[in-house]
Amino acid sequence: xxxxxxxxxxxxxxxxxxxxxxxxxxxxxxxxxxxxxxxxxxxxxxxxxxxxxxxxxxxxxxxxxxxxxxxxxxxxxxxxxxxxxxxxxxxxxxxxxxxxxxxxxxxxxxxxxxxxxxxxxxxxxxxxxxxxxxxxxxxxxxxxxxxxxxxxxxxxxxxxxxxxxxxxxxxxxxxxxxxxxxxxxxxxxxxxxxxxxxxxxxxxxxxxxxxxxxxxxxxxxxxxxxxxxxxxxxxxxxxxxxxxxxxxxxxxxxxxxxxxxxxxxxxxxxxxxxxxxxxxxxxxxxxxxxxxxxxxxxxxxxxxxxxxxxxxxxxxxxxxxxxxxxxxxxxxxxxxxxxxxxxxxxxxxxxxxxxxxxxxxxxxxxxxxxxxxxxxxxxxxxxxxxxxxxxxxxxxxxxxxxxxxxxxxxxxxxxxxxxxxxxxxxxxxxxxxxxxxxxxxxxxxxxxxxxxxxxxxxxxxxxxxxxxxxxxxxxxxxxxxxxxxxxxxxxxxxxxxxxxxxxxxxxxxxxxxxxxxxxxxxxxxxxxxxxxxxxxxxxxxxxxxxxxxxxxxxxxxxxxxxxxxxxxxxxxxxxxxxxxxxxxxxxxxxxxxxxxxxxxxxxxxxxxxxxxxxxxxxxxxxxxxxxxxxxxxxxxxxxxxxxxxxxxxxxxxxxxxxxxxxxxxxxxxxxxxxxxxxxxxxxxxxxxxxxxxxxxxxxxxxxxxxxxxxxxxxxxxxxxxxxxxxxxxxxxxxxxxxxxxxxxxxxxxxxxxxxxxxxxxxxxxxxxxxxxxxxxxxxxxxxxx
Amino acid sequence: xxxxxxxxxxxxxxxxxxxxxxxxxxxxxxxxxxxxxxxxxxxxxxxxxxxxxxxxxxxxxxxxxxxxxxxxxxxxxxxxxxxxxxxxxxxxxxxxxxxxxxxxxxxxxxxxxxxxxxxxxxxxxxxxxxxxxxxxxxxxxxxxxxxxxxxxxx
Ligand code: FES
Ligand code: FES
Numbered sequence: 001x002x003x004x005x006x007x008x009x010x011x012x013x014x015x016x017x018x019x020x021x022x023x024x025x026x027x028x029x030x031x032x033x034x035x036x037x038x039x040x041x042x043x044x045x046x047x048x049x050x051x052x053x054x055x056x057x058x059x060x061x062x063x064x065x066x067x068x069x070x071x072x073x074x075x076x077x078x079x080x081x082x083x084x085x086x087x088x089x090x091x092x093x094x095x096x097x098x099x100x101x102x103x104x105x106x107x108x109x110x111x112x113x114x115x116x117x118x119x120x121x122x123x124x125x126x127x128x129x130x131x132x133x134x135x136x137x138x139x140x141x142x143x144x145x146x147x148x149x150x151x152x153x154x155x156x157x158x159x160x161x162x163x164x165x166x167x168x169x170x171x172x173x174x175x176x177x178x179x180x181x182x183x184x185x186x187x188x189x190x191x192x193x194x195x196x197x198x199x200x201x202x203x204x205x206x207x208x209x210x211x212x213x214x215x216x217x218x219x220x221x222x223x224x225x226x227x228x229x230x231x232x233x234x235x236x237x238x239x240x241x242x243x244x245x246x247x248x249x250x251x252x253x254x255x256x257x258x259x260x261x262x263x264x265x266x267x268x269x270x271x272x273x274x275x276x277x278x279x280x281x282x283x284x285x286x287x288x289x290x291x292x293x294x295x296x297x298x299x300x301x302x303x304x305x306x307x308x309x310x311x312x313x314x315x316x317x318x319x320x321x322x323x324x325x326x327x328x329x330x331x332x333x334x335x336x337x338x339x340x341x342x343x344x345x346x347x348x349x350x351x352x353x354x355x356x357x358x359x360x361x362x363x364x365x366x367x368x369x370x371x372x373x374x375x376x377x378x379x380x381x382x383x384x385x386x387x388x389x390x391x392x393x394x395x396x397x398x399x400x401x402x403x404x405x406x407x408x409x410x411x412x413x414x415x416x417x418x419x420x421x422x423x424x425x426x427x428x429x430x431x432x433x434x435x436x437x438x439x440x441x442x443x444x445x446x447x448x449x450x451x452x453x454x455x456x457x458x459x460x461x462x463x464x465x466x467x468x469x470x471x472x473x474x475x476x477x478x479x480x481x482x483x484x485x486x487x488x489x490x491x492x493x494x495x496x497x498x499x500x501x502x503x504x505x506x507x508x509x510x511x512x513x514x515x516x517x518x519x520x521x522x523x524x525x526x527x528x529x530x531x532x533x534x535x536x537x538x539x540x541x542x543x544x545x546x547x548x549x550x551x552x553x554x555x556x557x558x559x560x561x562x563x564x565x566x567x568x569x570x571x572x573x574x575x576x577x578x579x580x581x582x583x584x585x586x587x588x589x590x591x592x593x594x595x596x597x598x599x600x601x602x603x604x605x606x607x608x609x610x611x612x613x614x615x616x617x618x619x620x621x622x623x624x625x626x627x628x629x630x631x632x633x634x635x636x637x638x639x640x641x642x643x644x645x646x647x648x649x650x651x652x653x654x655x656x657x658x659x660x661x662x663x664x665x666x667x668x669x670x671x672x673x674x675x676x677x678x679x680x681x682x683x684x685x686x687x688x689x690x691x692x693x694x695x696x697x698x699x700x701x702x703x704x705x706x707x708x709x710x711x712x713x714x715x716x717x718x719x720x721x722x723x724x725x726x727x728x729x730x731x732x733x734x735x736x737x738x739x740x741x742x743x744x745x746x747x748x749x750x751x752x753x754x755x756x757x758x759x760x761x762x763x764x765x766x767x768x769x770x771x772x773x774x775x776x777x778x779x780x781x782x783x784x785x
Numbered sequence: 786x787x788x789x790x791x792x793x794x795x796x797x798x799x800x801x802x803x804x805x806x807x808x809x810x811x812x813x814x815x816x817x818x819x820x821x822x823x824x825x826x827x828x829x830x831x832x833x834x835x836x837x838x839x840x841x842x843x844x845x846x847x848x849x850x851x852x853x854x855x856x857x858x859x860x861x862x863x864x865x866x867x868x869x870x871x872x873x874x875x876x877x878x879x880x881x882x883x884x885x886x887x888x889x890x891x892x893x894x895x896x897x898x899x900x901x902x903x904x905x906x907x908x909x910x911x912x913x914x915x916x917x918x919x920x921x922x923x924x925x926x927x928x929x930x931x932x933x934x935x936x937x938x939x
Contacts (some may be wrong), residue, residue, distance in 0.1 A: 014880055014882070015879070015882065017880070017887070018884060018887075019871070019879070021884055021886075021887030021890055022866075022871060022875045022878060022879060022884065022887070022894065023862065023863070023865070023866045023871070023875070024820070024821070024822015024823070024861065024863045024865075024891055025822065026888075027821075027823075028821075028824070028888065030815075030825070031815075031821035033819070044823050119812075120805065120807065120808065163824070190802070195922055196886070196888075196922060197824075197826045197832060197834055197886070197887070197888045197889050197921070197922050198824070198826065198888045199826070223814050246886075246887065247886060248824070248826075248886045248887070248888030249885075249886045249888060249923055263909055278825075281826070281827040281829065281832075282829060288864070292820060309913045331935070378897070429813035498889065499886055500885035500886030500923050501885070502885070555915075604817060657910035671882045672882070674882070675882045675885055675923075675924060675928065676926065678924060678925035678926075678927050679922075679924055679925050681883060681925060682924070682925030682926070683922070683925075688791040705827075705829055705831070705893050706827050706829065706831035706832060707831060711920060712847055712924070713916070713918075713919075713920065713926075714912075714913040714914075714916035714917045714919075714926040714929070714930065715914060715916075715917040717919075717925060717926055717927075719927060720925065720927055
């Protein structure tokens with residue numbers, strides 16, 4: 001790993017994208033001016049489950065300025081349904097039309113689309129569309145979904161159990177029999193949503209003459225989105241351009257091609273007019289995408305000193321009404337990587353996913369968010385039952401540096417991670433032993449402090465071999481190009497979709513490093529599928545690892561060619577000893593640098609405008625592209641420690657301290673990495689304490705505004721103390737390991753463990769989130785310390 | 786619905802507007818005045834993304850009708866940097882990485898441009914209290930607080 005030679009990678013440079021965003025000059029979807037654009041507004045179902053009997057649009061169509069009212073039947077003629085049917089054992093294939101044709105499946109399901117002169121009129125007209133429904137019994141939760149004789153959410157399936165997988169290695173039953181104790185725990189995570197502050201939205205422009213569709217949209221995955229959109233519009237990929245400029249947050253919500261977006265695109269082609277749509281917040285809460293509703297149970301067979309002999313996991317996930325992704329995909333990853341940094345060889349899991357009459361689920365920043373809470377909560381449960389110190393239980397089970405690479409029971413290999421080092425650093429920082437004394441003293445005064453530990457092993461970057469092994473279709477590769485123009489200006493691109501991660505900054509550093517030029521001279525072009533190469537986009541935490549490595553390798557290709565030209569100009573046989581340093585070619589002789597007088601710009605000029613001066617056989621120009629497929633899986637790691645005070649009278653939790661020791665390998669931009677750490681921990685804490693997408697018993701969504709769906713503000717969150725402990729990965733050309741989701745995983749676990757530590761004197765355990773005052777009070781009712 | 790004609794004064798410039806009386810200030814600023822720096826995050830007064838100044842005081846543009854603004858002076862994010870120079874708060878946000886996706890940023894800048902004029906020396910607690918009226922999904926707020934503190938201690 002070429003660690004020490006980096007001069008640009010890892011420098012703390014303020015972000016290049018800031019200026020336009022700070023001055024109101026960003027270009028988010030809705031900022032793009034499109035003359036003559038019509039506006040779309042969706043008519044949505046008030047019922048969680050109902051047959052569509054009749055749609056009467058006469059009154060709406062009679063309003064001046066209303067161009068069309070489109071229904072599922074219209075869209076079915078113009079578009080192809082989405083079929084999700086990967087060959088995975090235990091996963092049922094499913095299909096969905098662009099808009100529902102015969103029945104609606106959740107409160108907020110779109111049934112018709114009004115297209116009108118402006119948004120106000122479109123909304124008025126939507127109210128005039130009369131839809132007659134015949135309500136059906138609704139499935140409001142996972143238990144109901146599995147009950148005998150229950151309604152079917154998807155009538156093409158034999159039951160609501162859309163996916164079930166089992167796995168077992170070793171002999172967990174034997175381990176249970178020989179165990180000193182079998183410790184059982186439960187973890188119930190609640191439904192949440194991504195809540196980007198910019199809602200979804202798009203603008204479609206159909207060019208009838210060229211038969212070409214341009215879709216402006218905020219997307220994390222421009223090329224995969226284009227593939228889907230083209231296929232479902234029955235167009236070729238050469239007839240569609242996706243353009244995603246500034247994106248006001250994604251967090252996983254801006255990956256799928258949603259039905260609304262496809263409808264808007266189809267409407268534009270049908271009407272031969274530009275059509276745009278801006279989702280309102282209520283629609284975003286009700287009908288964009290939800291996440292995280294899952295119940296996990298573990299059974300740990302342990303020795304009397306807290307060593308893990310065997311582990312069993314059950315997951316039951318409520319996936320909502322529609323599958324935009326294979327239903328097994330999120331929960332399956334949790335089961336695959338559950339054991340994280342802990343050693344155990346006998347392991348079994350069963351993962352079941354059910355459909356209910358709620359908004360469909362998808363990946364949300366850390367789709368496997370519950371993993372660390374489940375594993376670390378299990379560690380705490382072991383400590384509790386055996387009356388051992390929770391830190392000690394962790395130390396006894398955690399893999400040591402000498403034992404790496406370590407193969408998890410599922411076959412996943414962890415290497416180049418530092419769980420012990422980060423854990424010890426974090427507990428040293430919070431003065432663990434002294435905390436226990438403070439905690440005891442506070443308890444004597446009737447104050448309840450709690451400390452929660454949570455180690456995280458974050459699966460950041462999926463290589464194609466992981467997908468293949470897991471039976472999931474997909475590629476993990478990334479693509480990049482670097483072009484040096486005749487003037488020496490540098491353009492570069494890759495297939496990621498930015499939504500606030502500072503790519504233009506971090507990747508200009510990567511290109512600057514690879515080329516040996518000032519990052520300020522490099523321009524990164526993202527988000528337009530006609531410009532960017534076909535990459536897999538931004539999901540998981542692959543940007544820095546897959547994207548950074550691809551771009552670095554591509555820039556090195558460019559550097560190599562330029563130095564070969566330099567050698568020719570200097571009359572040398574080879575470029576050995578030549579290097580580009582700050583835009584100048586130098587020769588290294590016995591550790592000394594001698595300026596050759598040749599500049600980067602001169603080489604660029606030569607490459608394009610004086611091809612006869614190039615080495616024999618070399619093609620003119622400086623145009624490079626490259627793809628790279630990372631190892632099957634890349635892991636980074638961290639240790640989180642959270643200190644809370646629980647007010648036992650009110651149930652309120654106050655976070656007193658929050659420490660993260662993290663190792664994410666080579667850091668491209670320390671500025672960006674720290675920001676991602678803050679943001680991820682904040683999202684985890686906000687979800688664990690406040691956010692809750694609530695449906696009533698009849699499956700009506702009762703969280704349609706930000707007054708109902710609570711999210712953390714500046715007064716709810718602490719100051720985060722970050723301990724950077726980065727050690728490079730040997731599996732990546734740049735040494736990066738990825739990050740940005742682990743913060744969520746750690747926060748969910750650390751806060752829960754801290755609250756349970758505070759609750760310990762009362763003999764109760766919080767097994768579900770959110771850790772709301774109501775819930776904590778209900779646990780404490782009638783209990784005394 | 787019938788439209789009305791009125792004048793709007795934004796960033797010291799007069800705009801002749803023809804719009805329905807129910808048209809929100811956010812939409813008129815963005816569509817009629819073509820000032821798209823003011824963002825819309827919720828349209829129900831919670832997220833703070835749409836914050837502008839009305840006669841120097843912060844207001845949520847999504848809760849106002851544009852016609853109500855006759856006779857008032859509106860300031861938006863586009864007027865904060867002067868001659869291409871960022872304001873001290875904008876500069877501090879840049880230096881300490883107080884923005885990520887940037888969608889909430891205009892509302893936060895407008896909120897504190899006004900607040901710091903009246904309260905030039907707030908404590909961290911007071912800053913967090915004021916900031917709690919703006920939602921940011923990306924930053925965890927810490928670096929925004931840091932940026933304001935940087936201006937306060939400059
Ligand atoms: S858009 Fe006005 S407060 Fe959210
Ligand atoms: S920076 Fe994205 S919402 Fe604040």
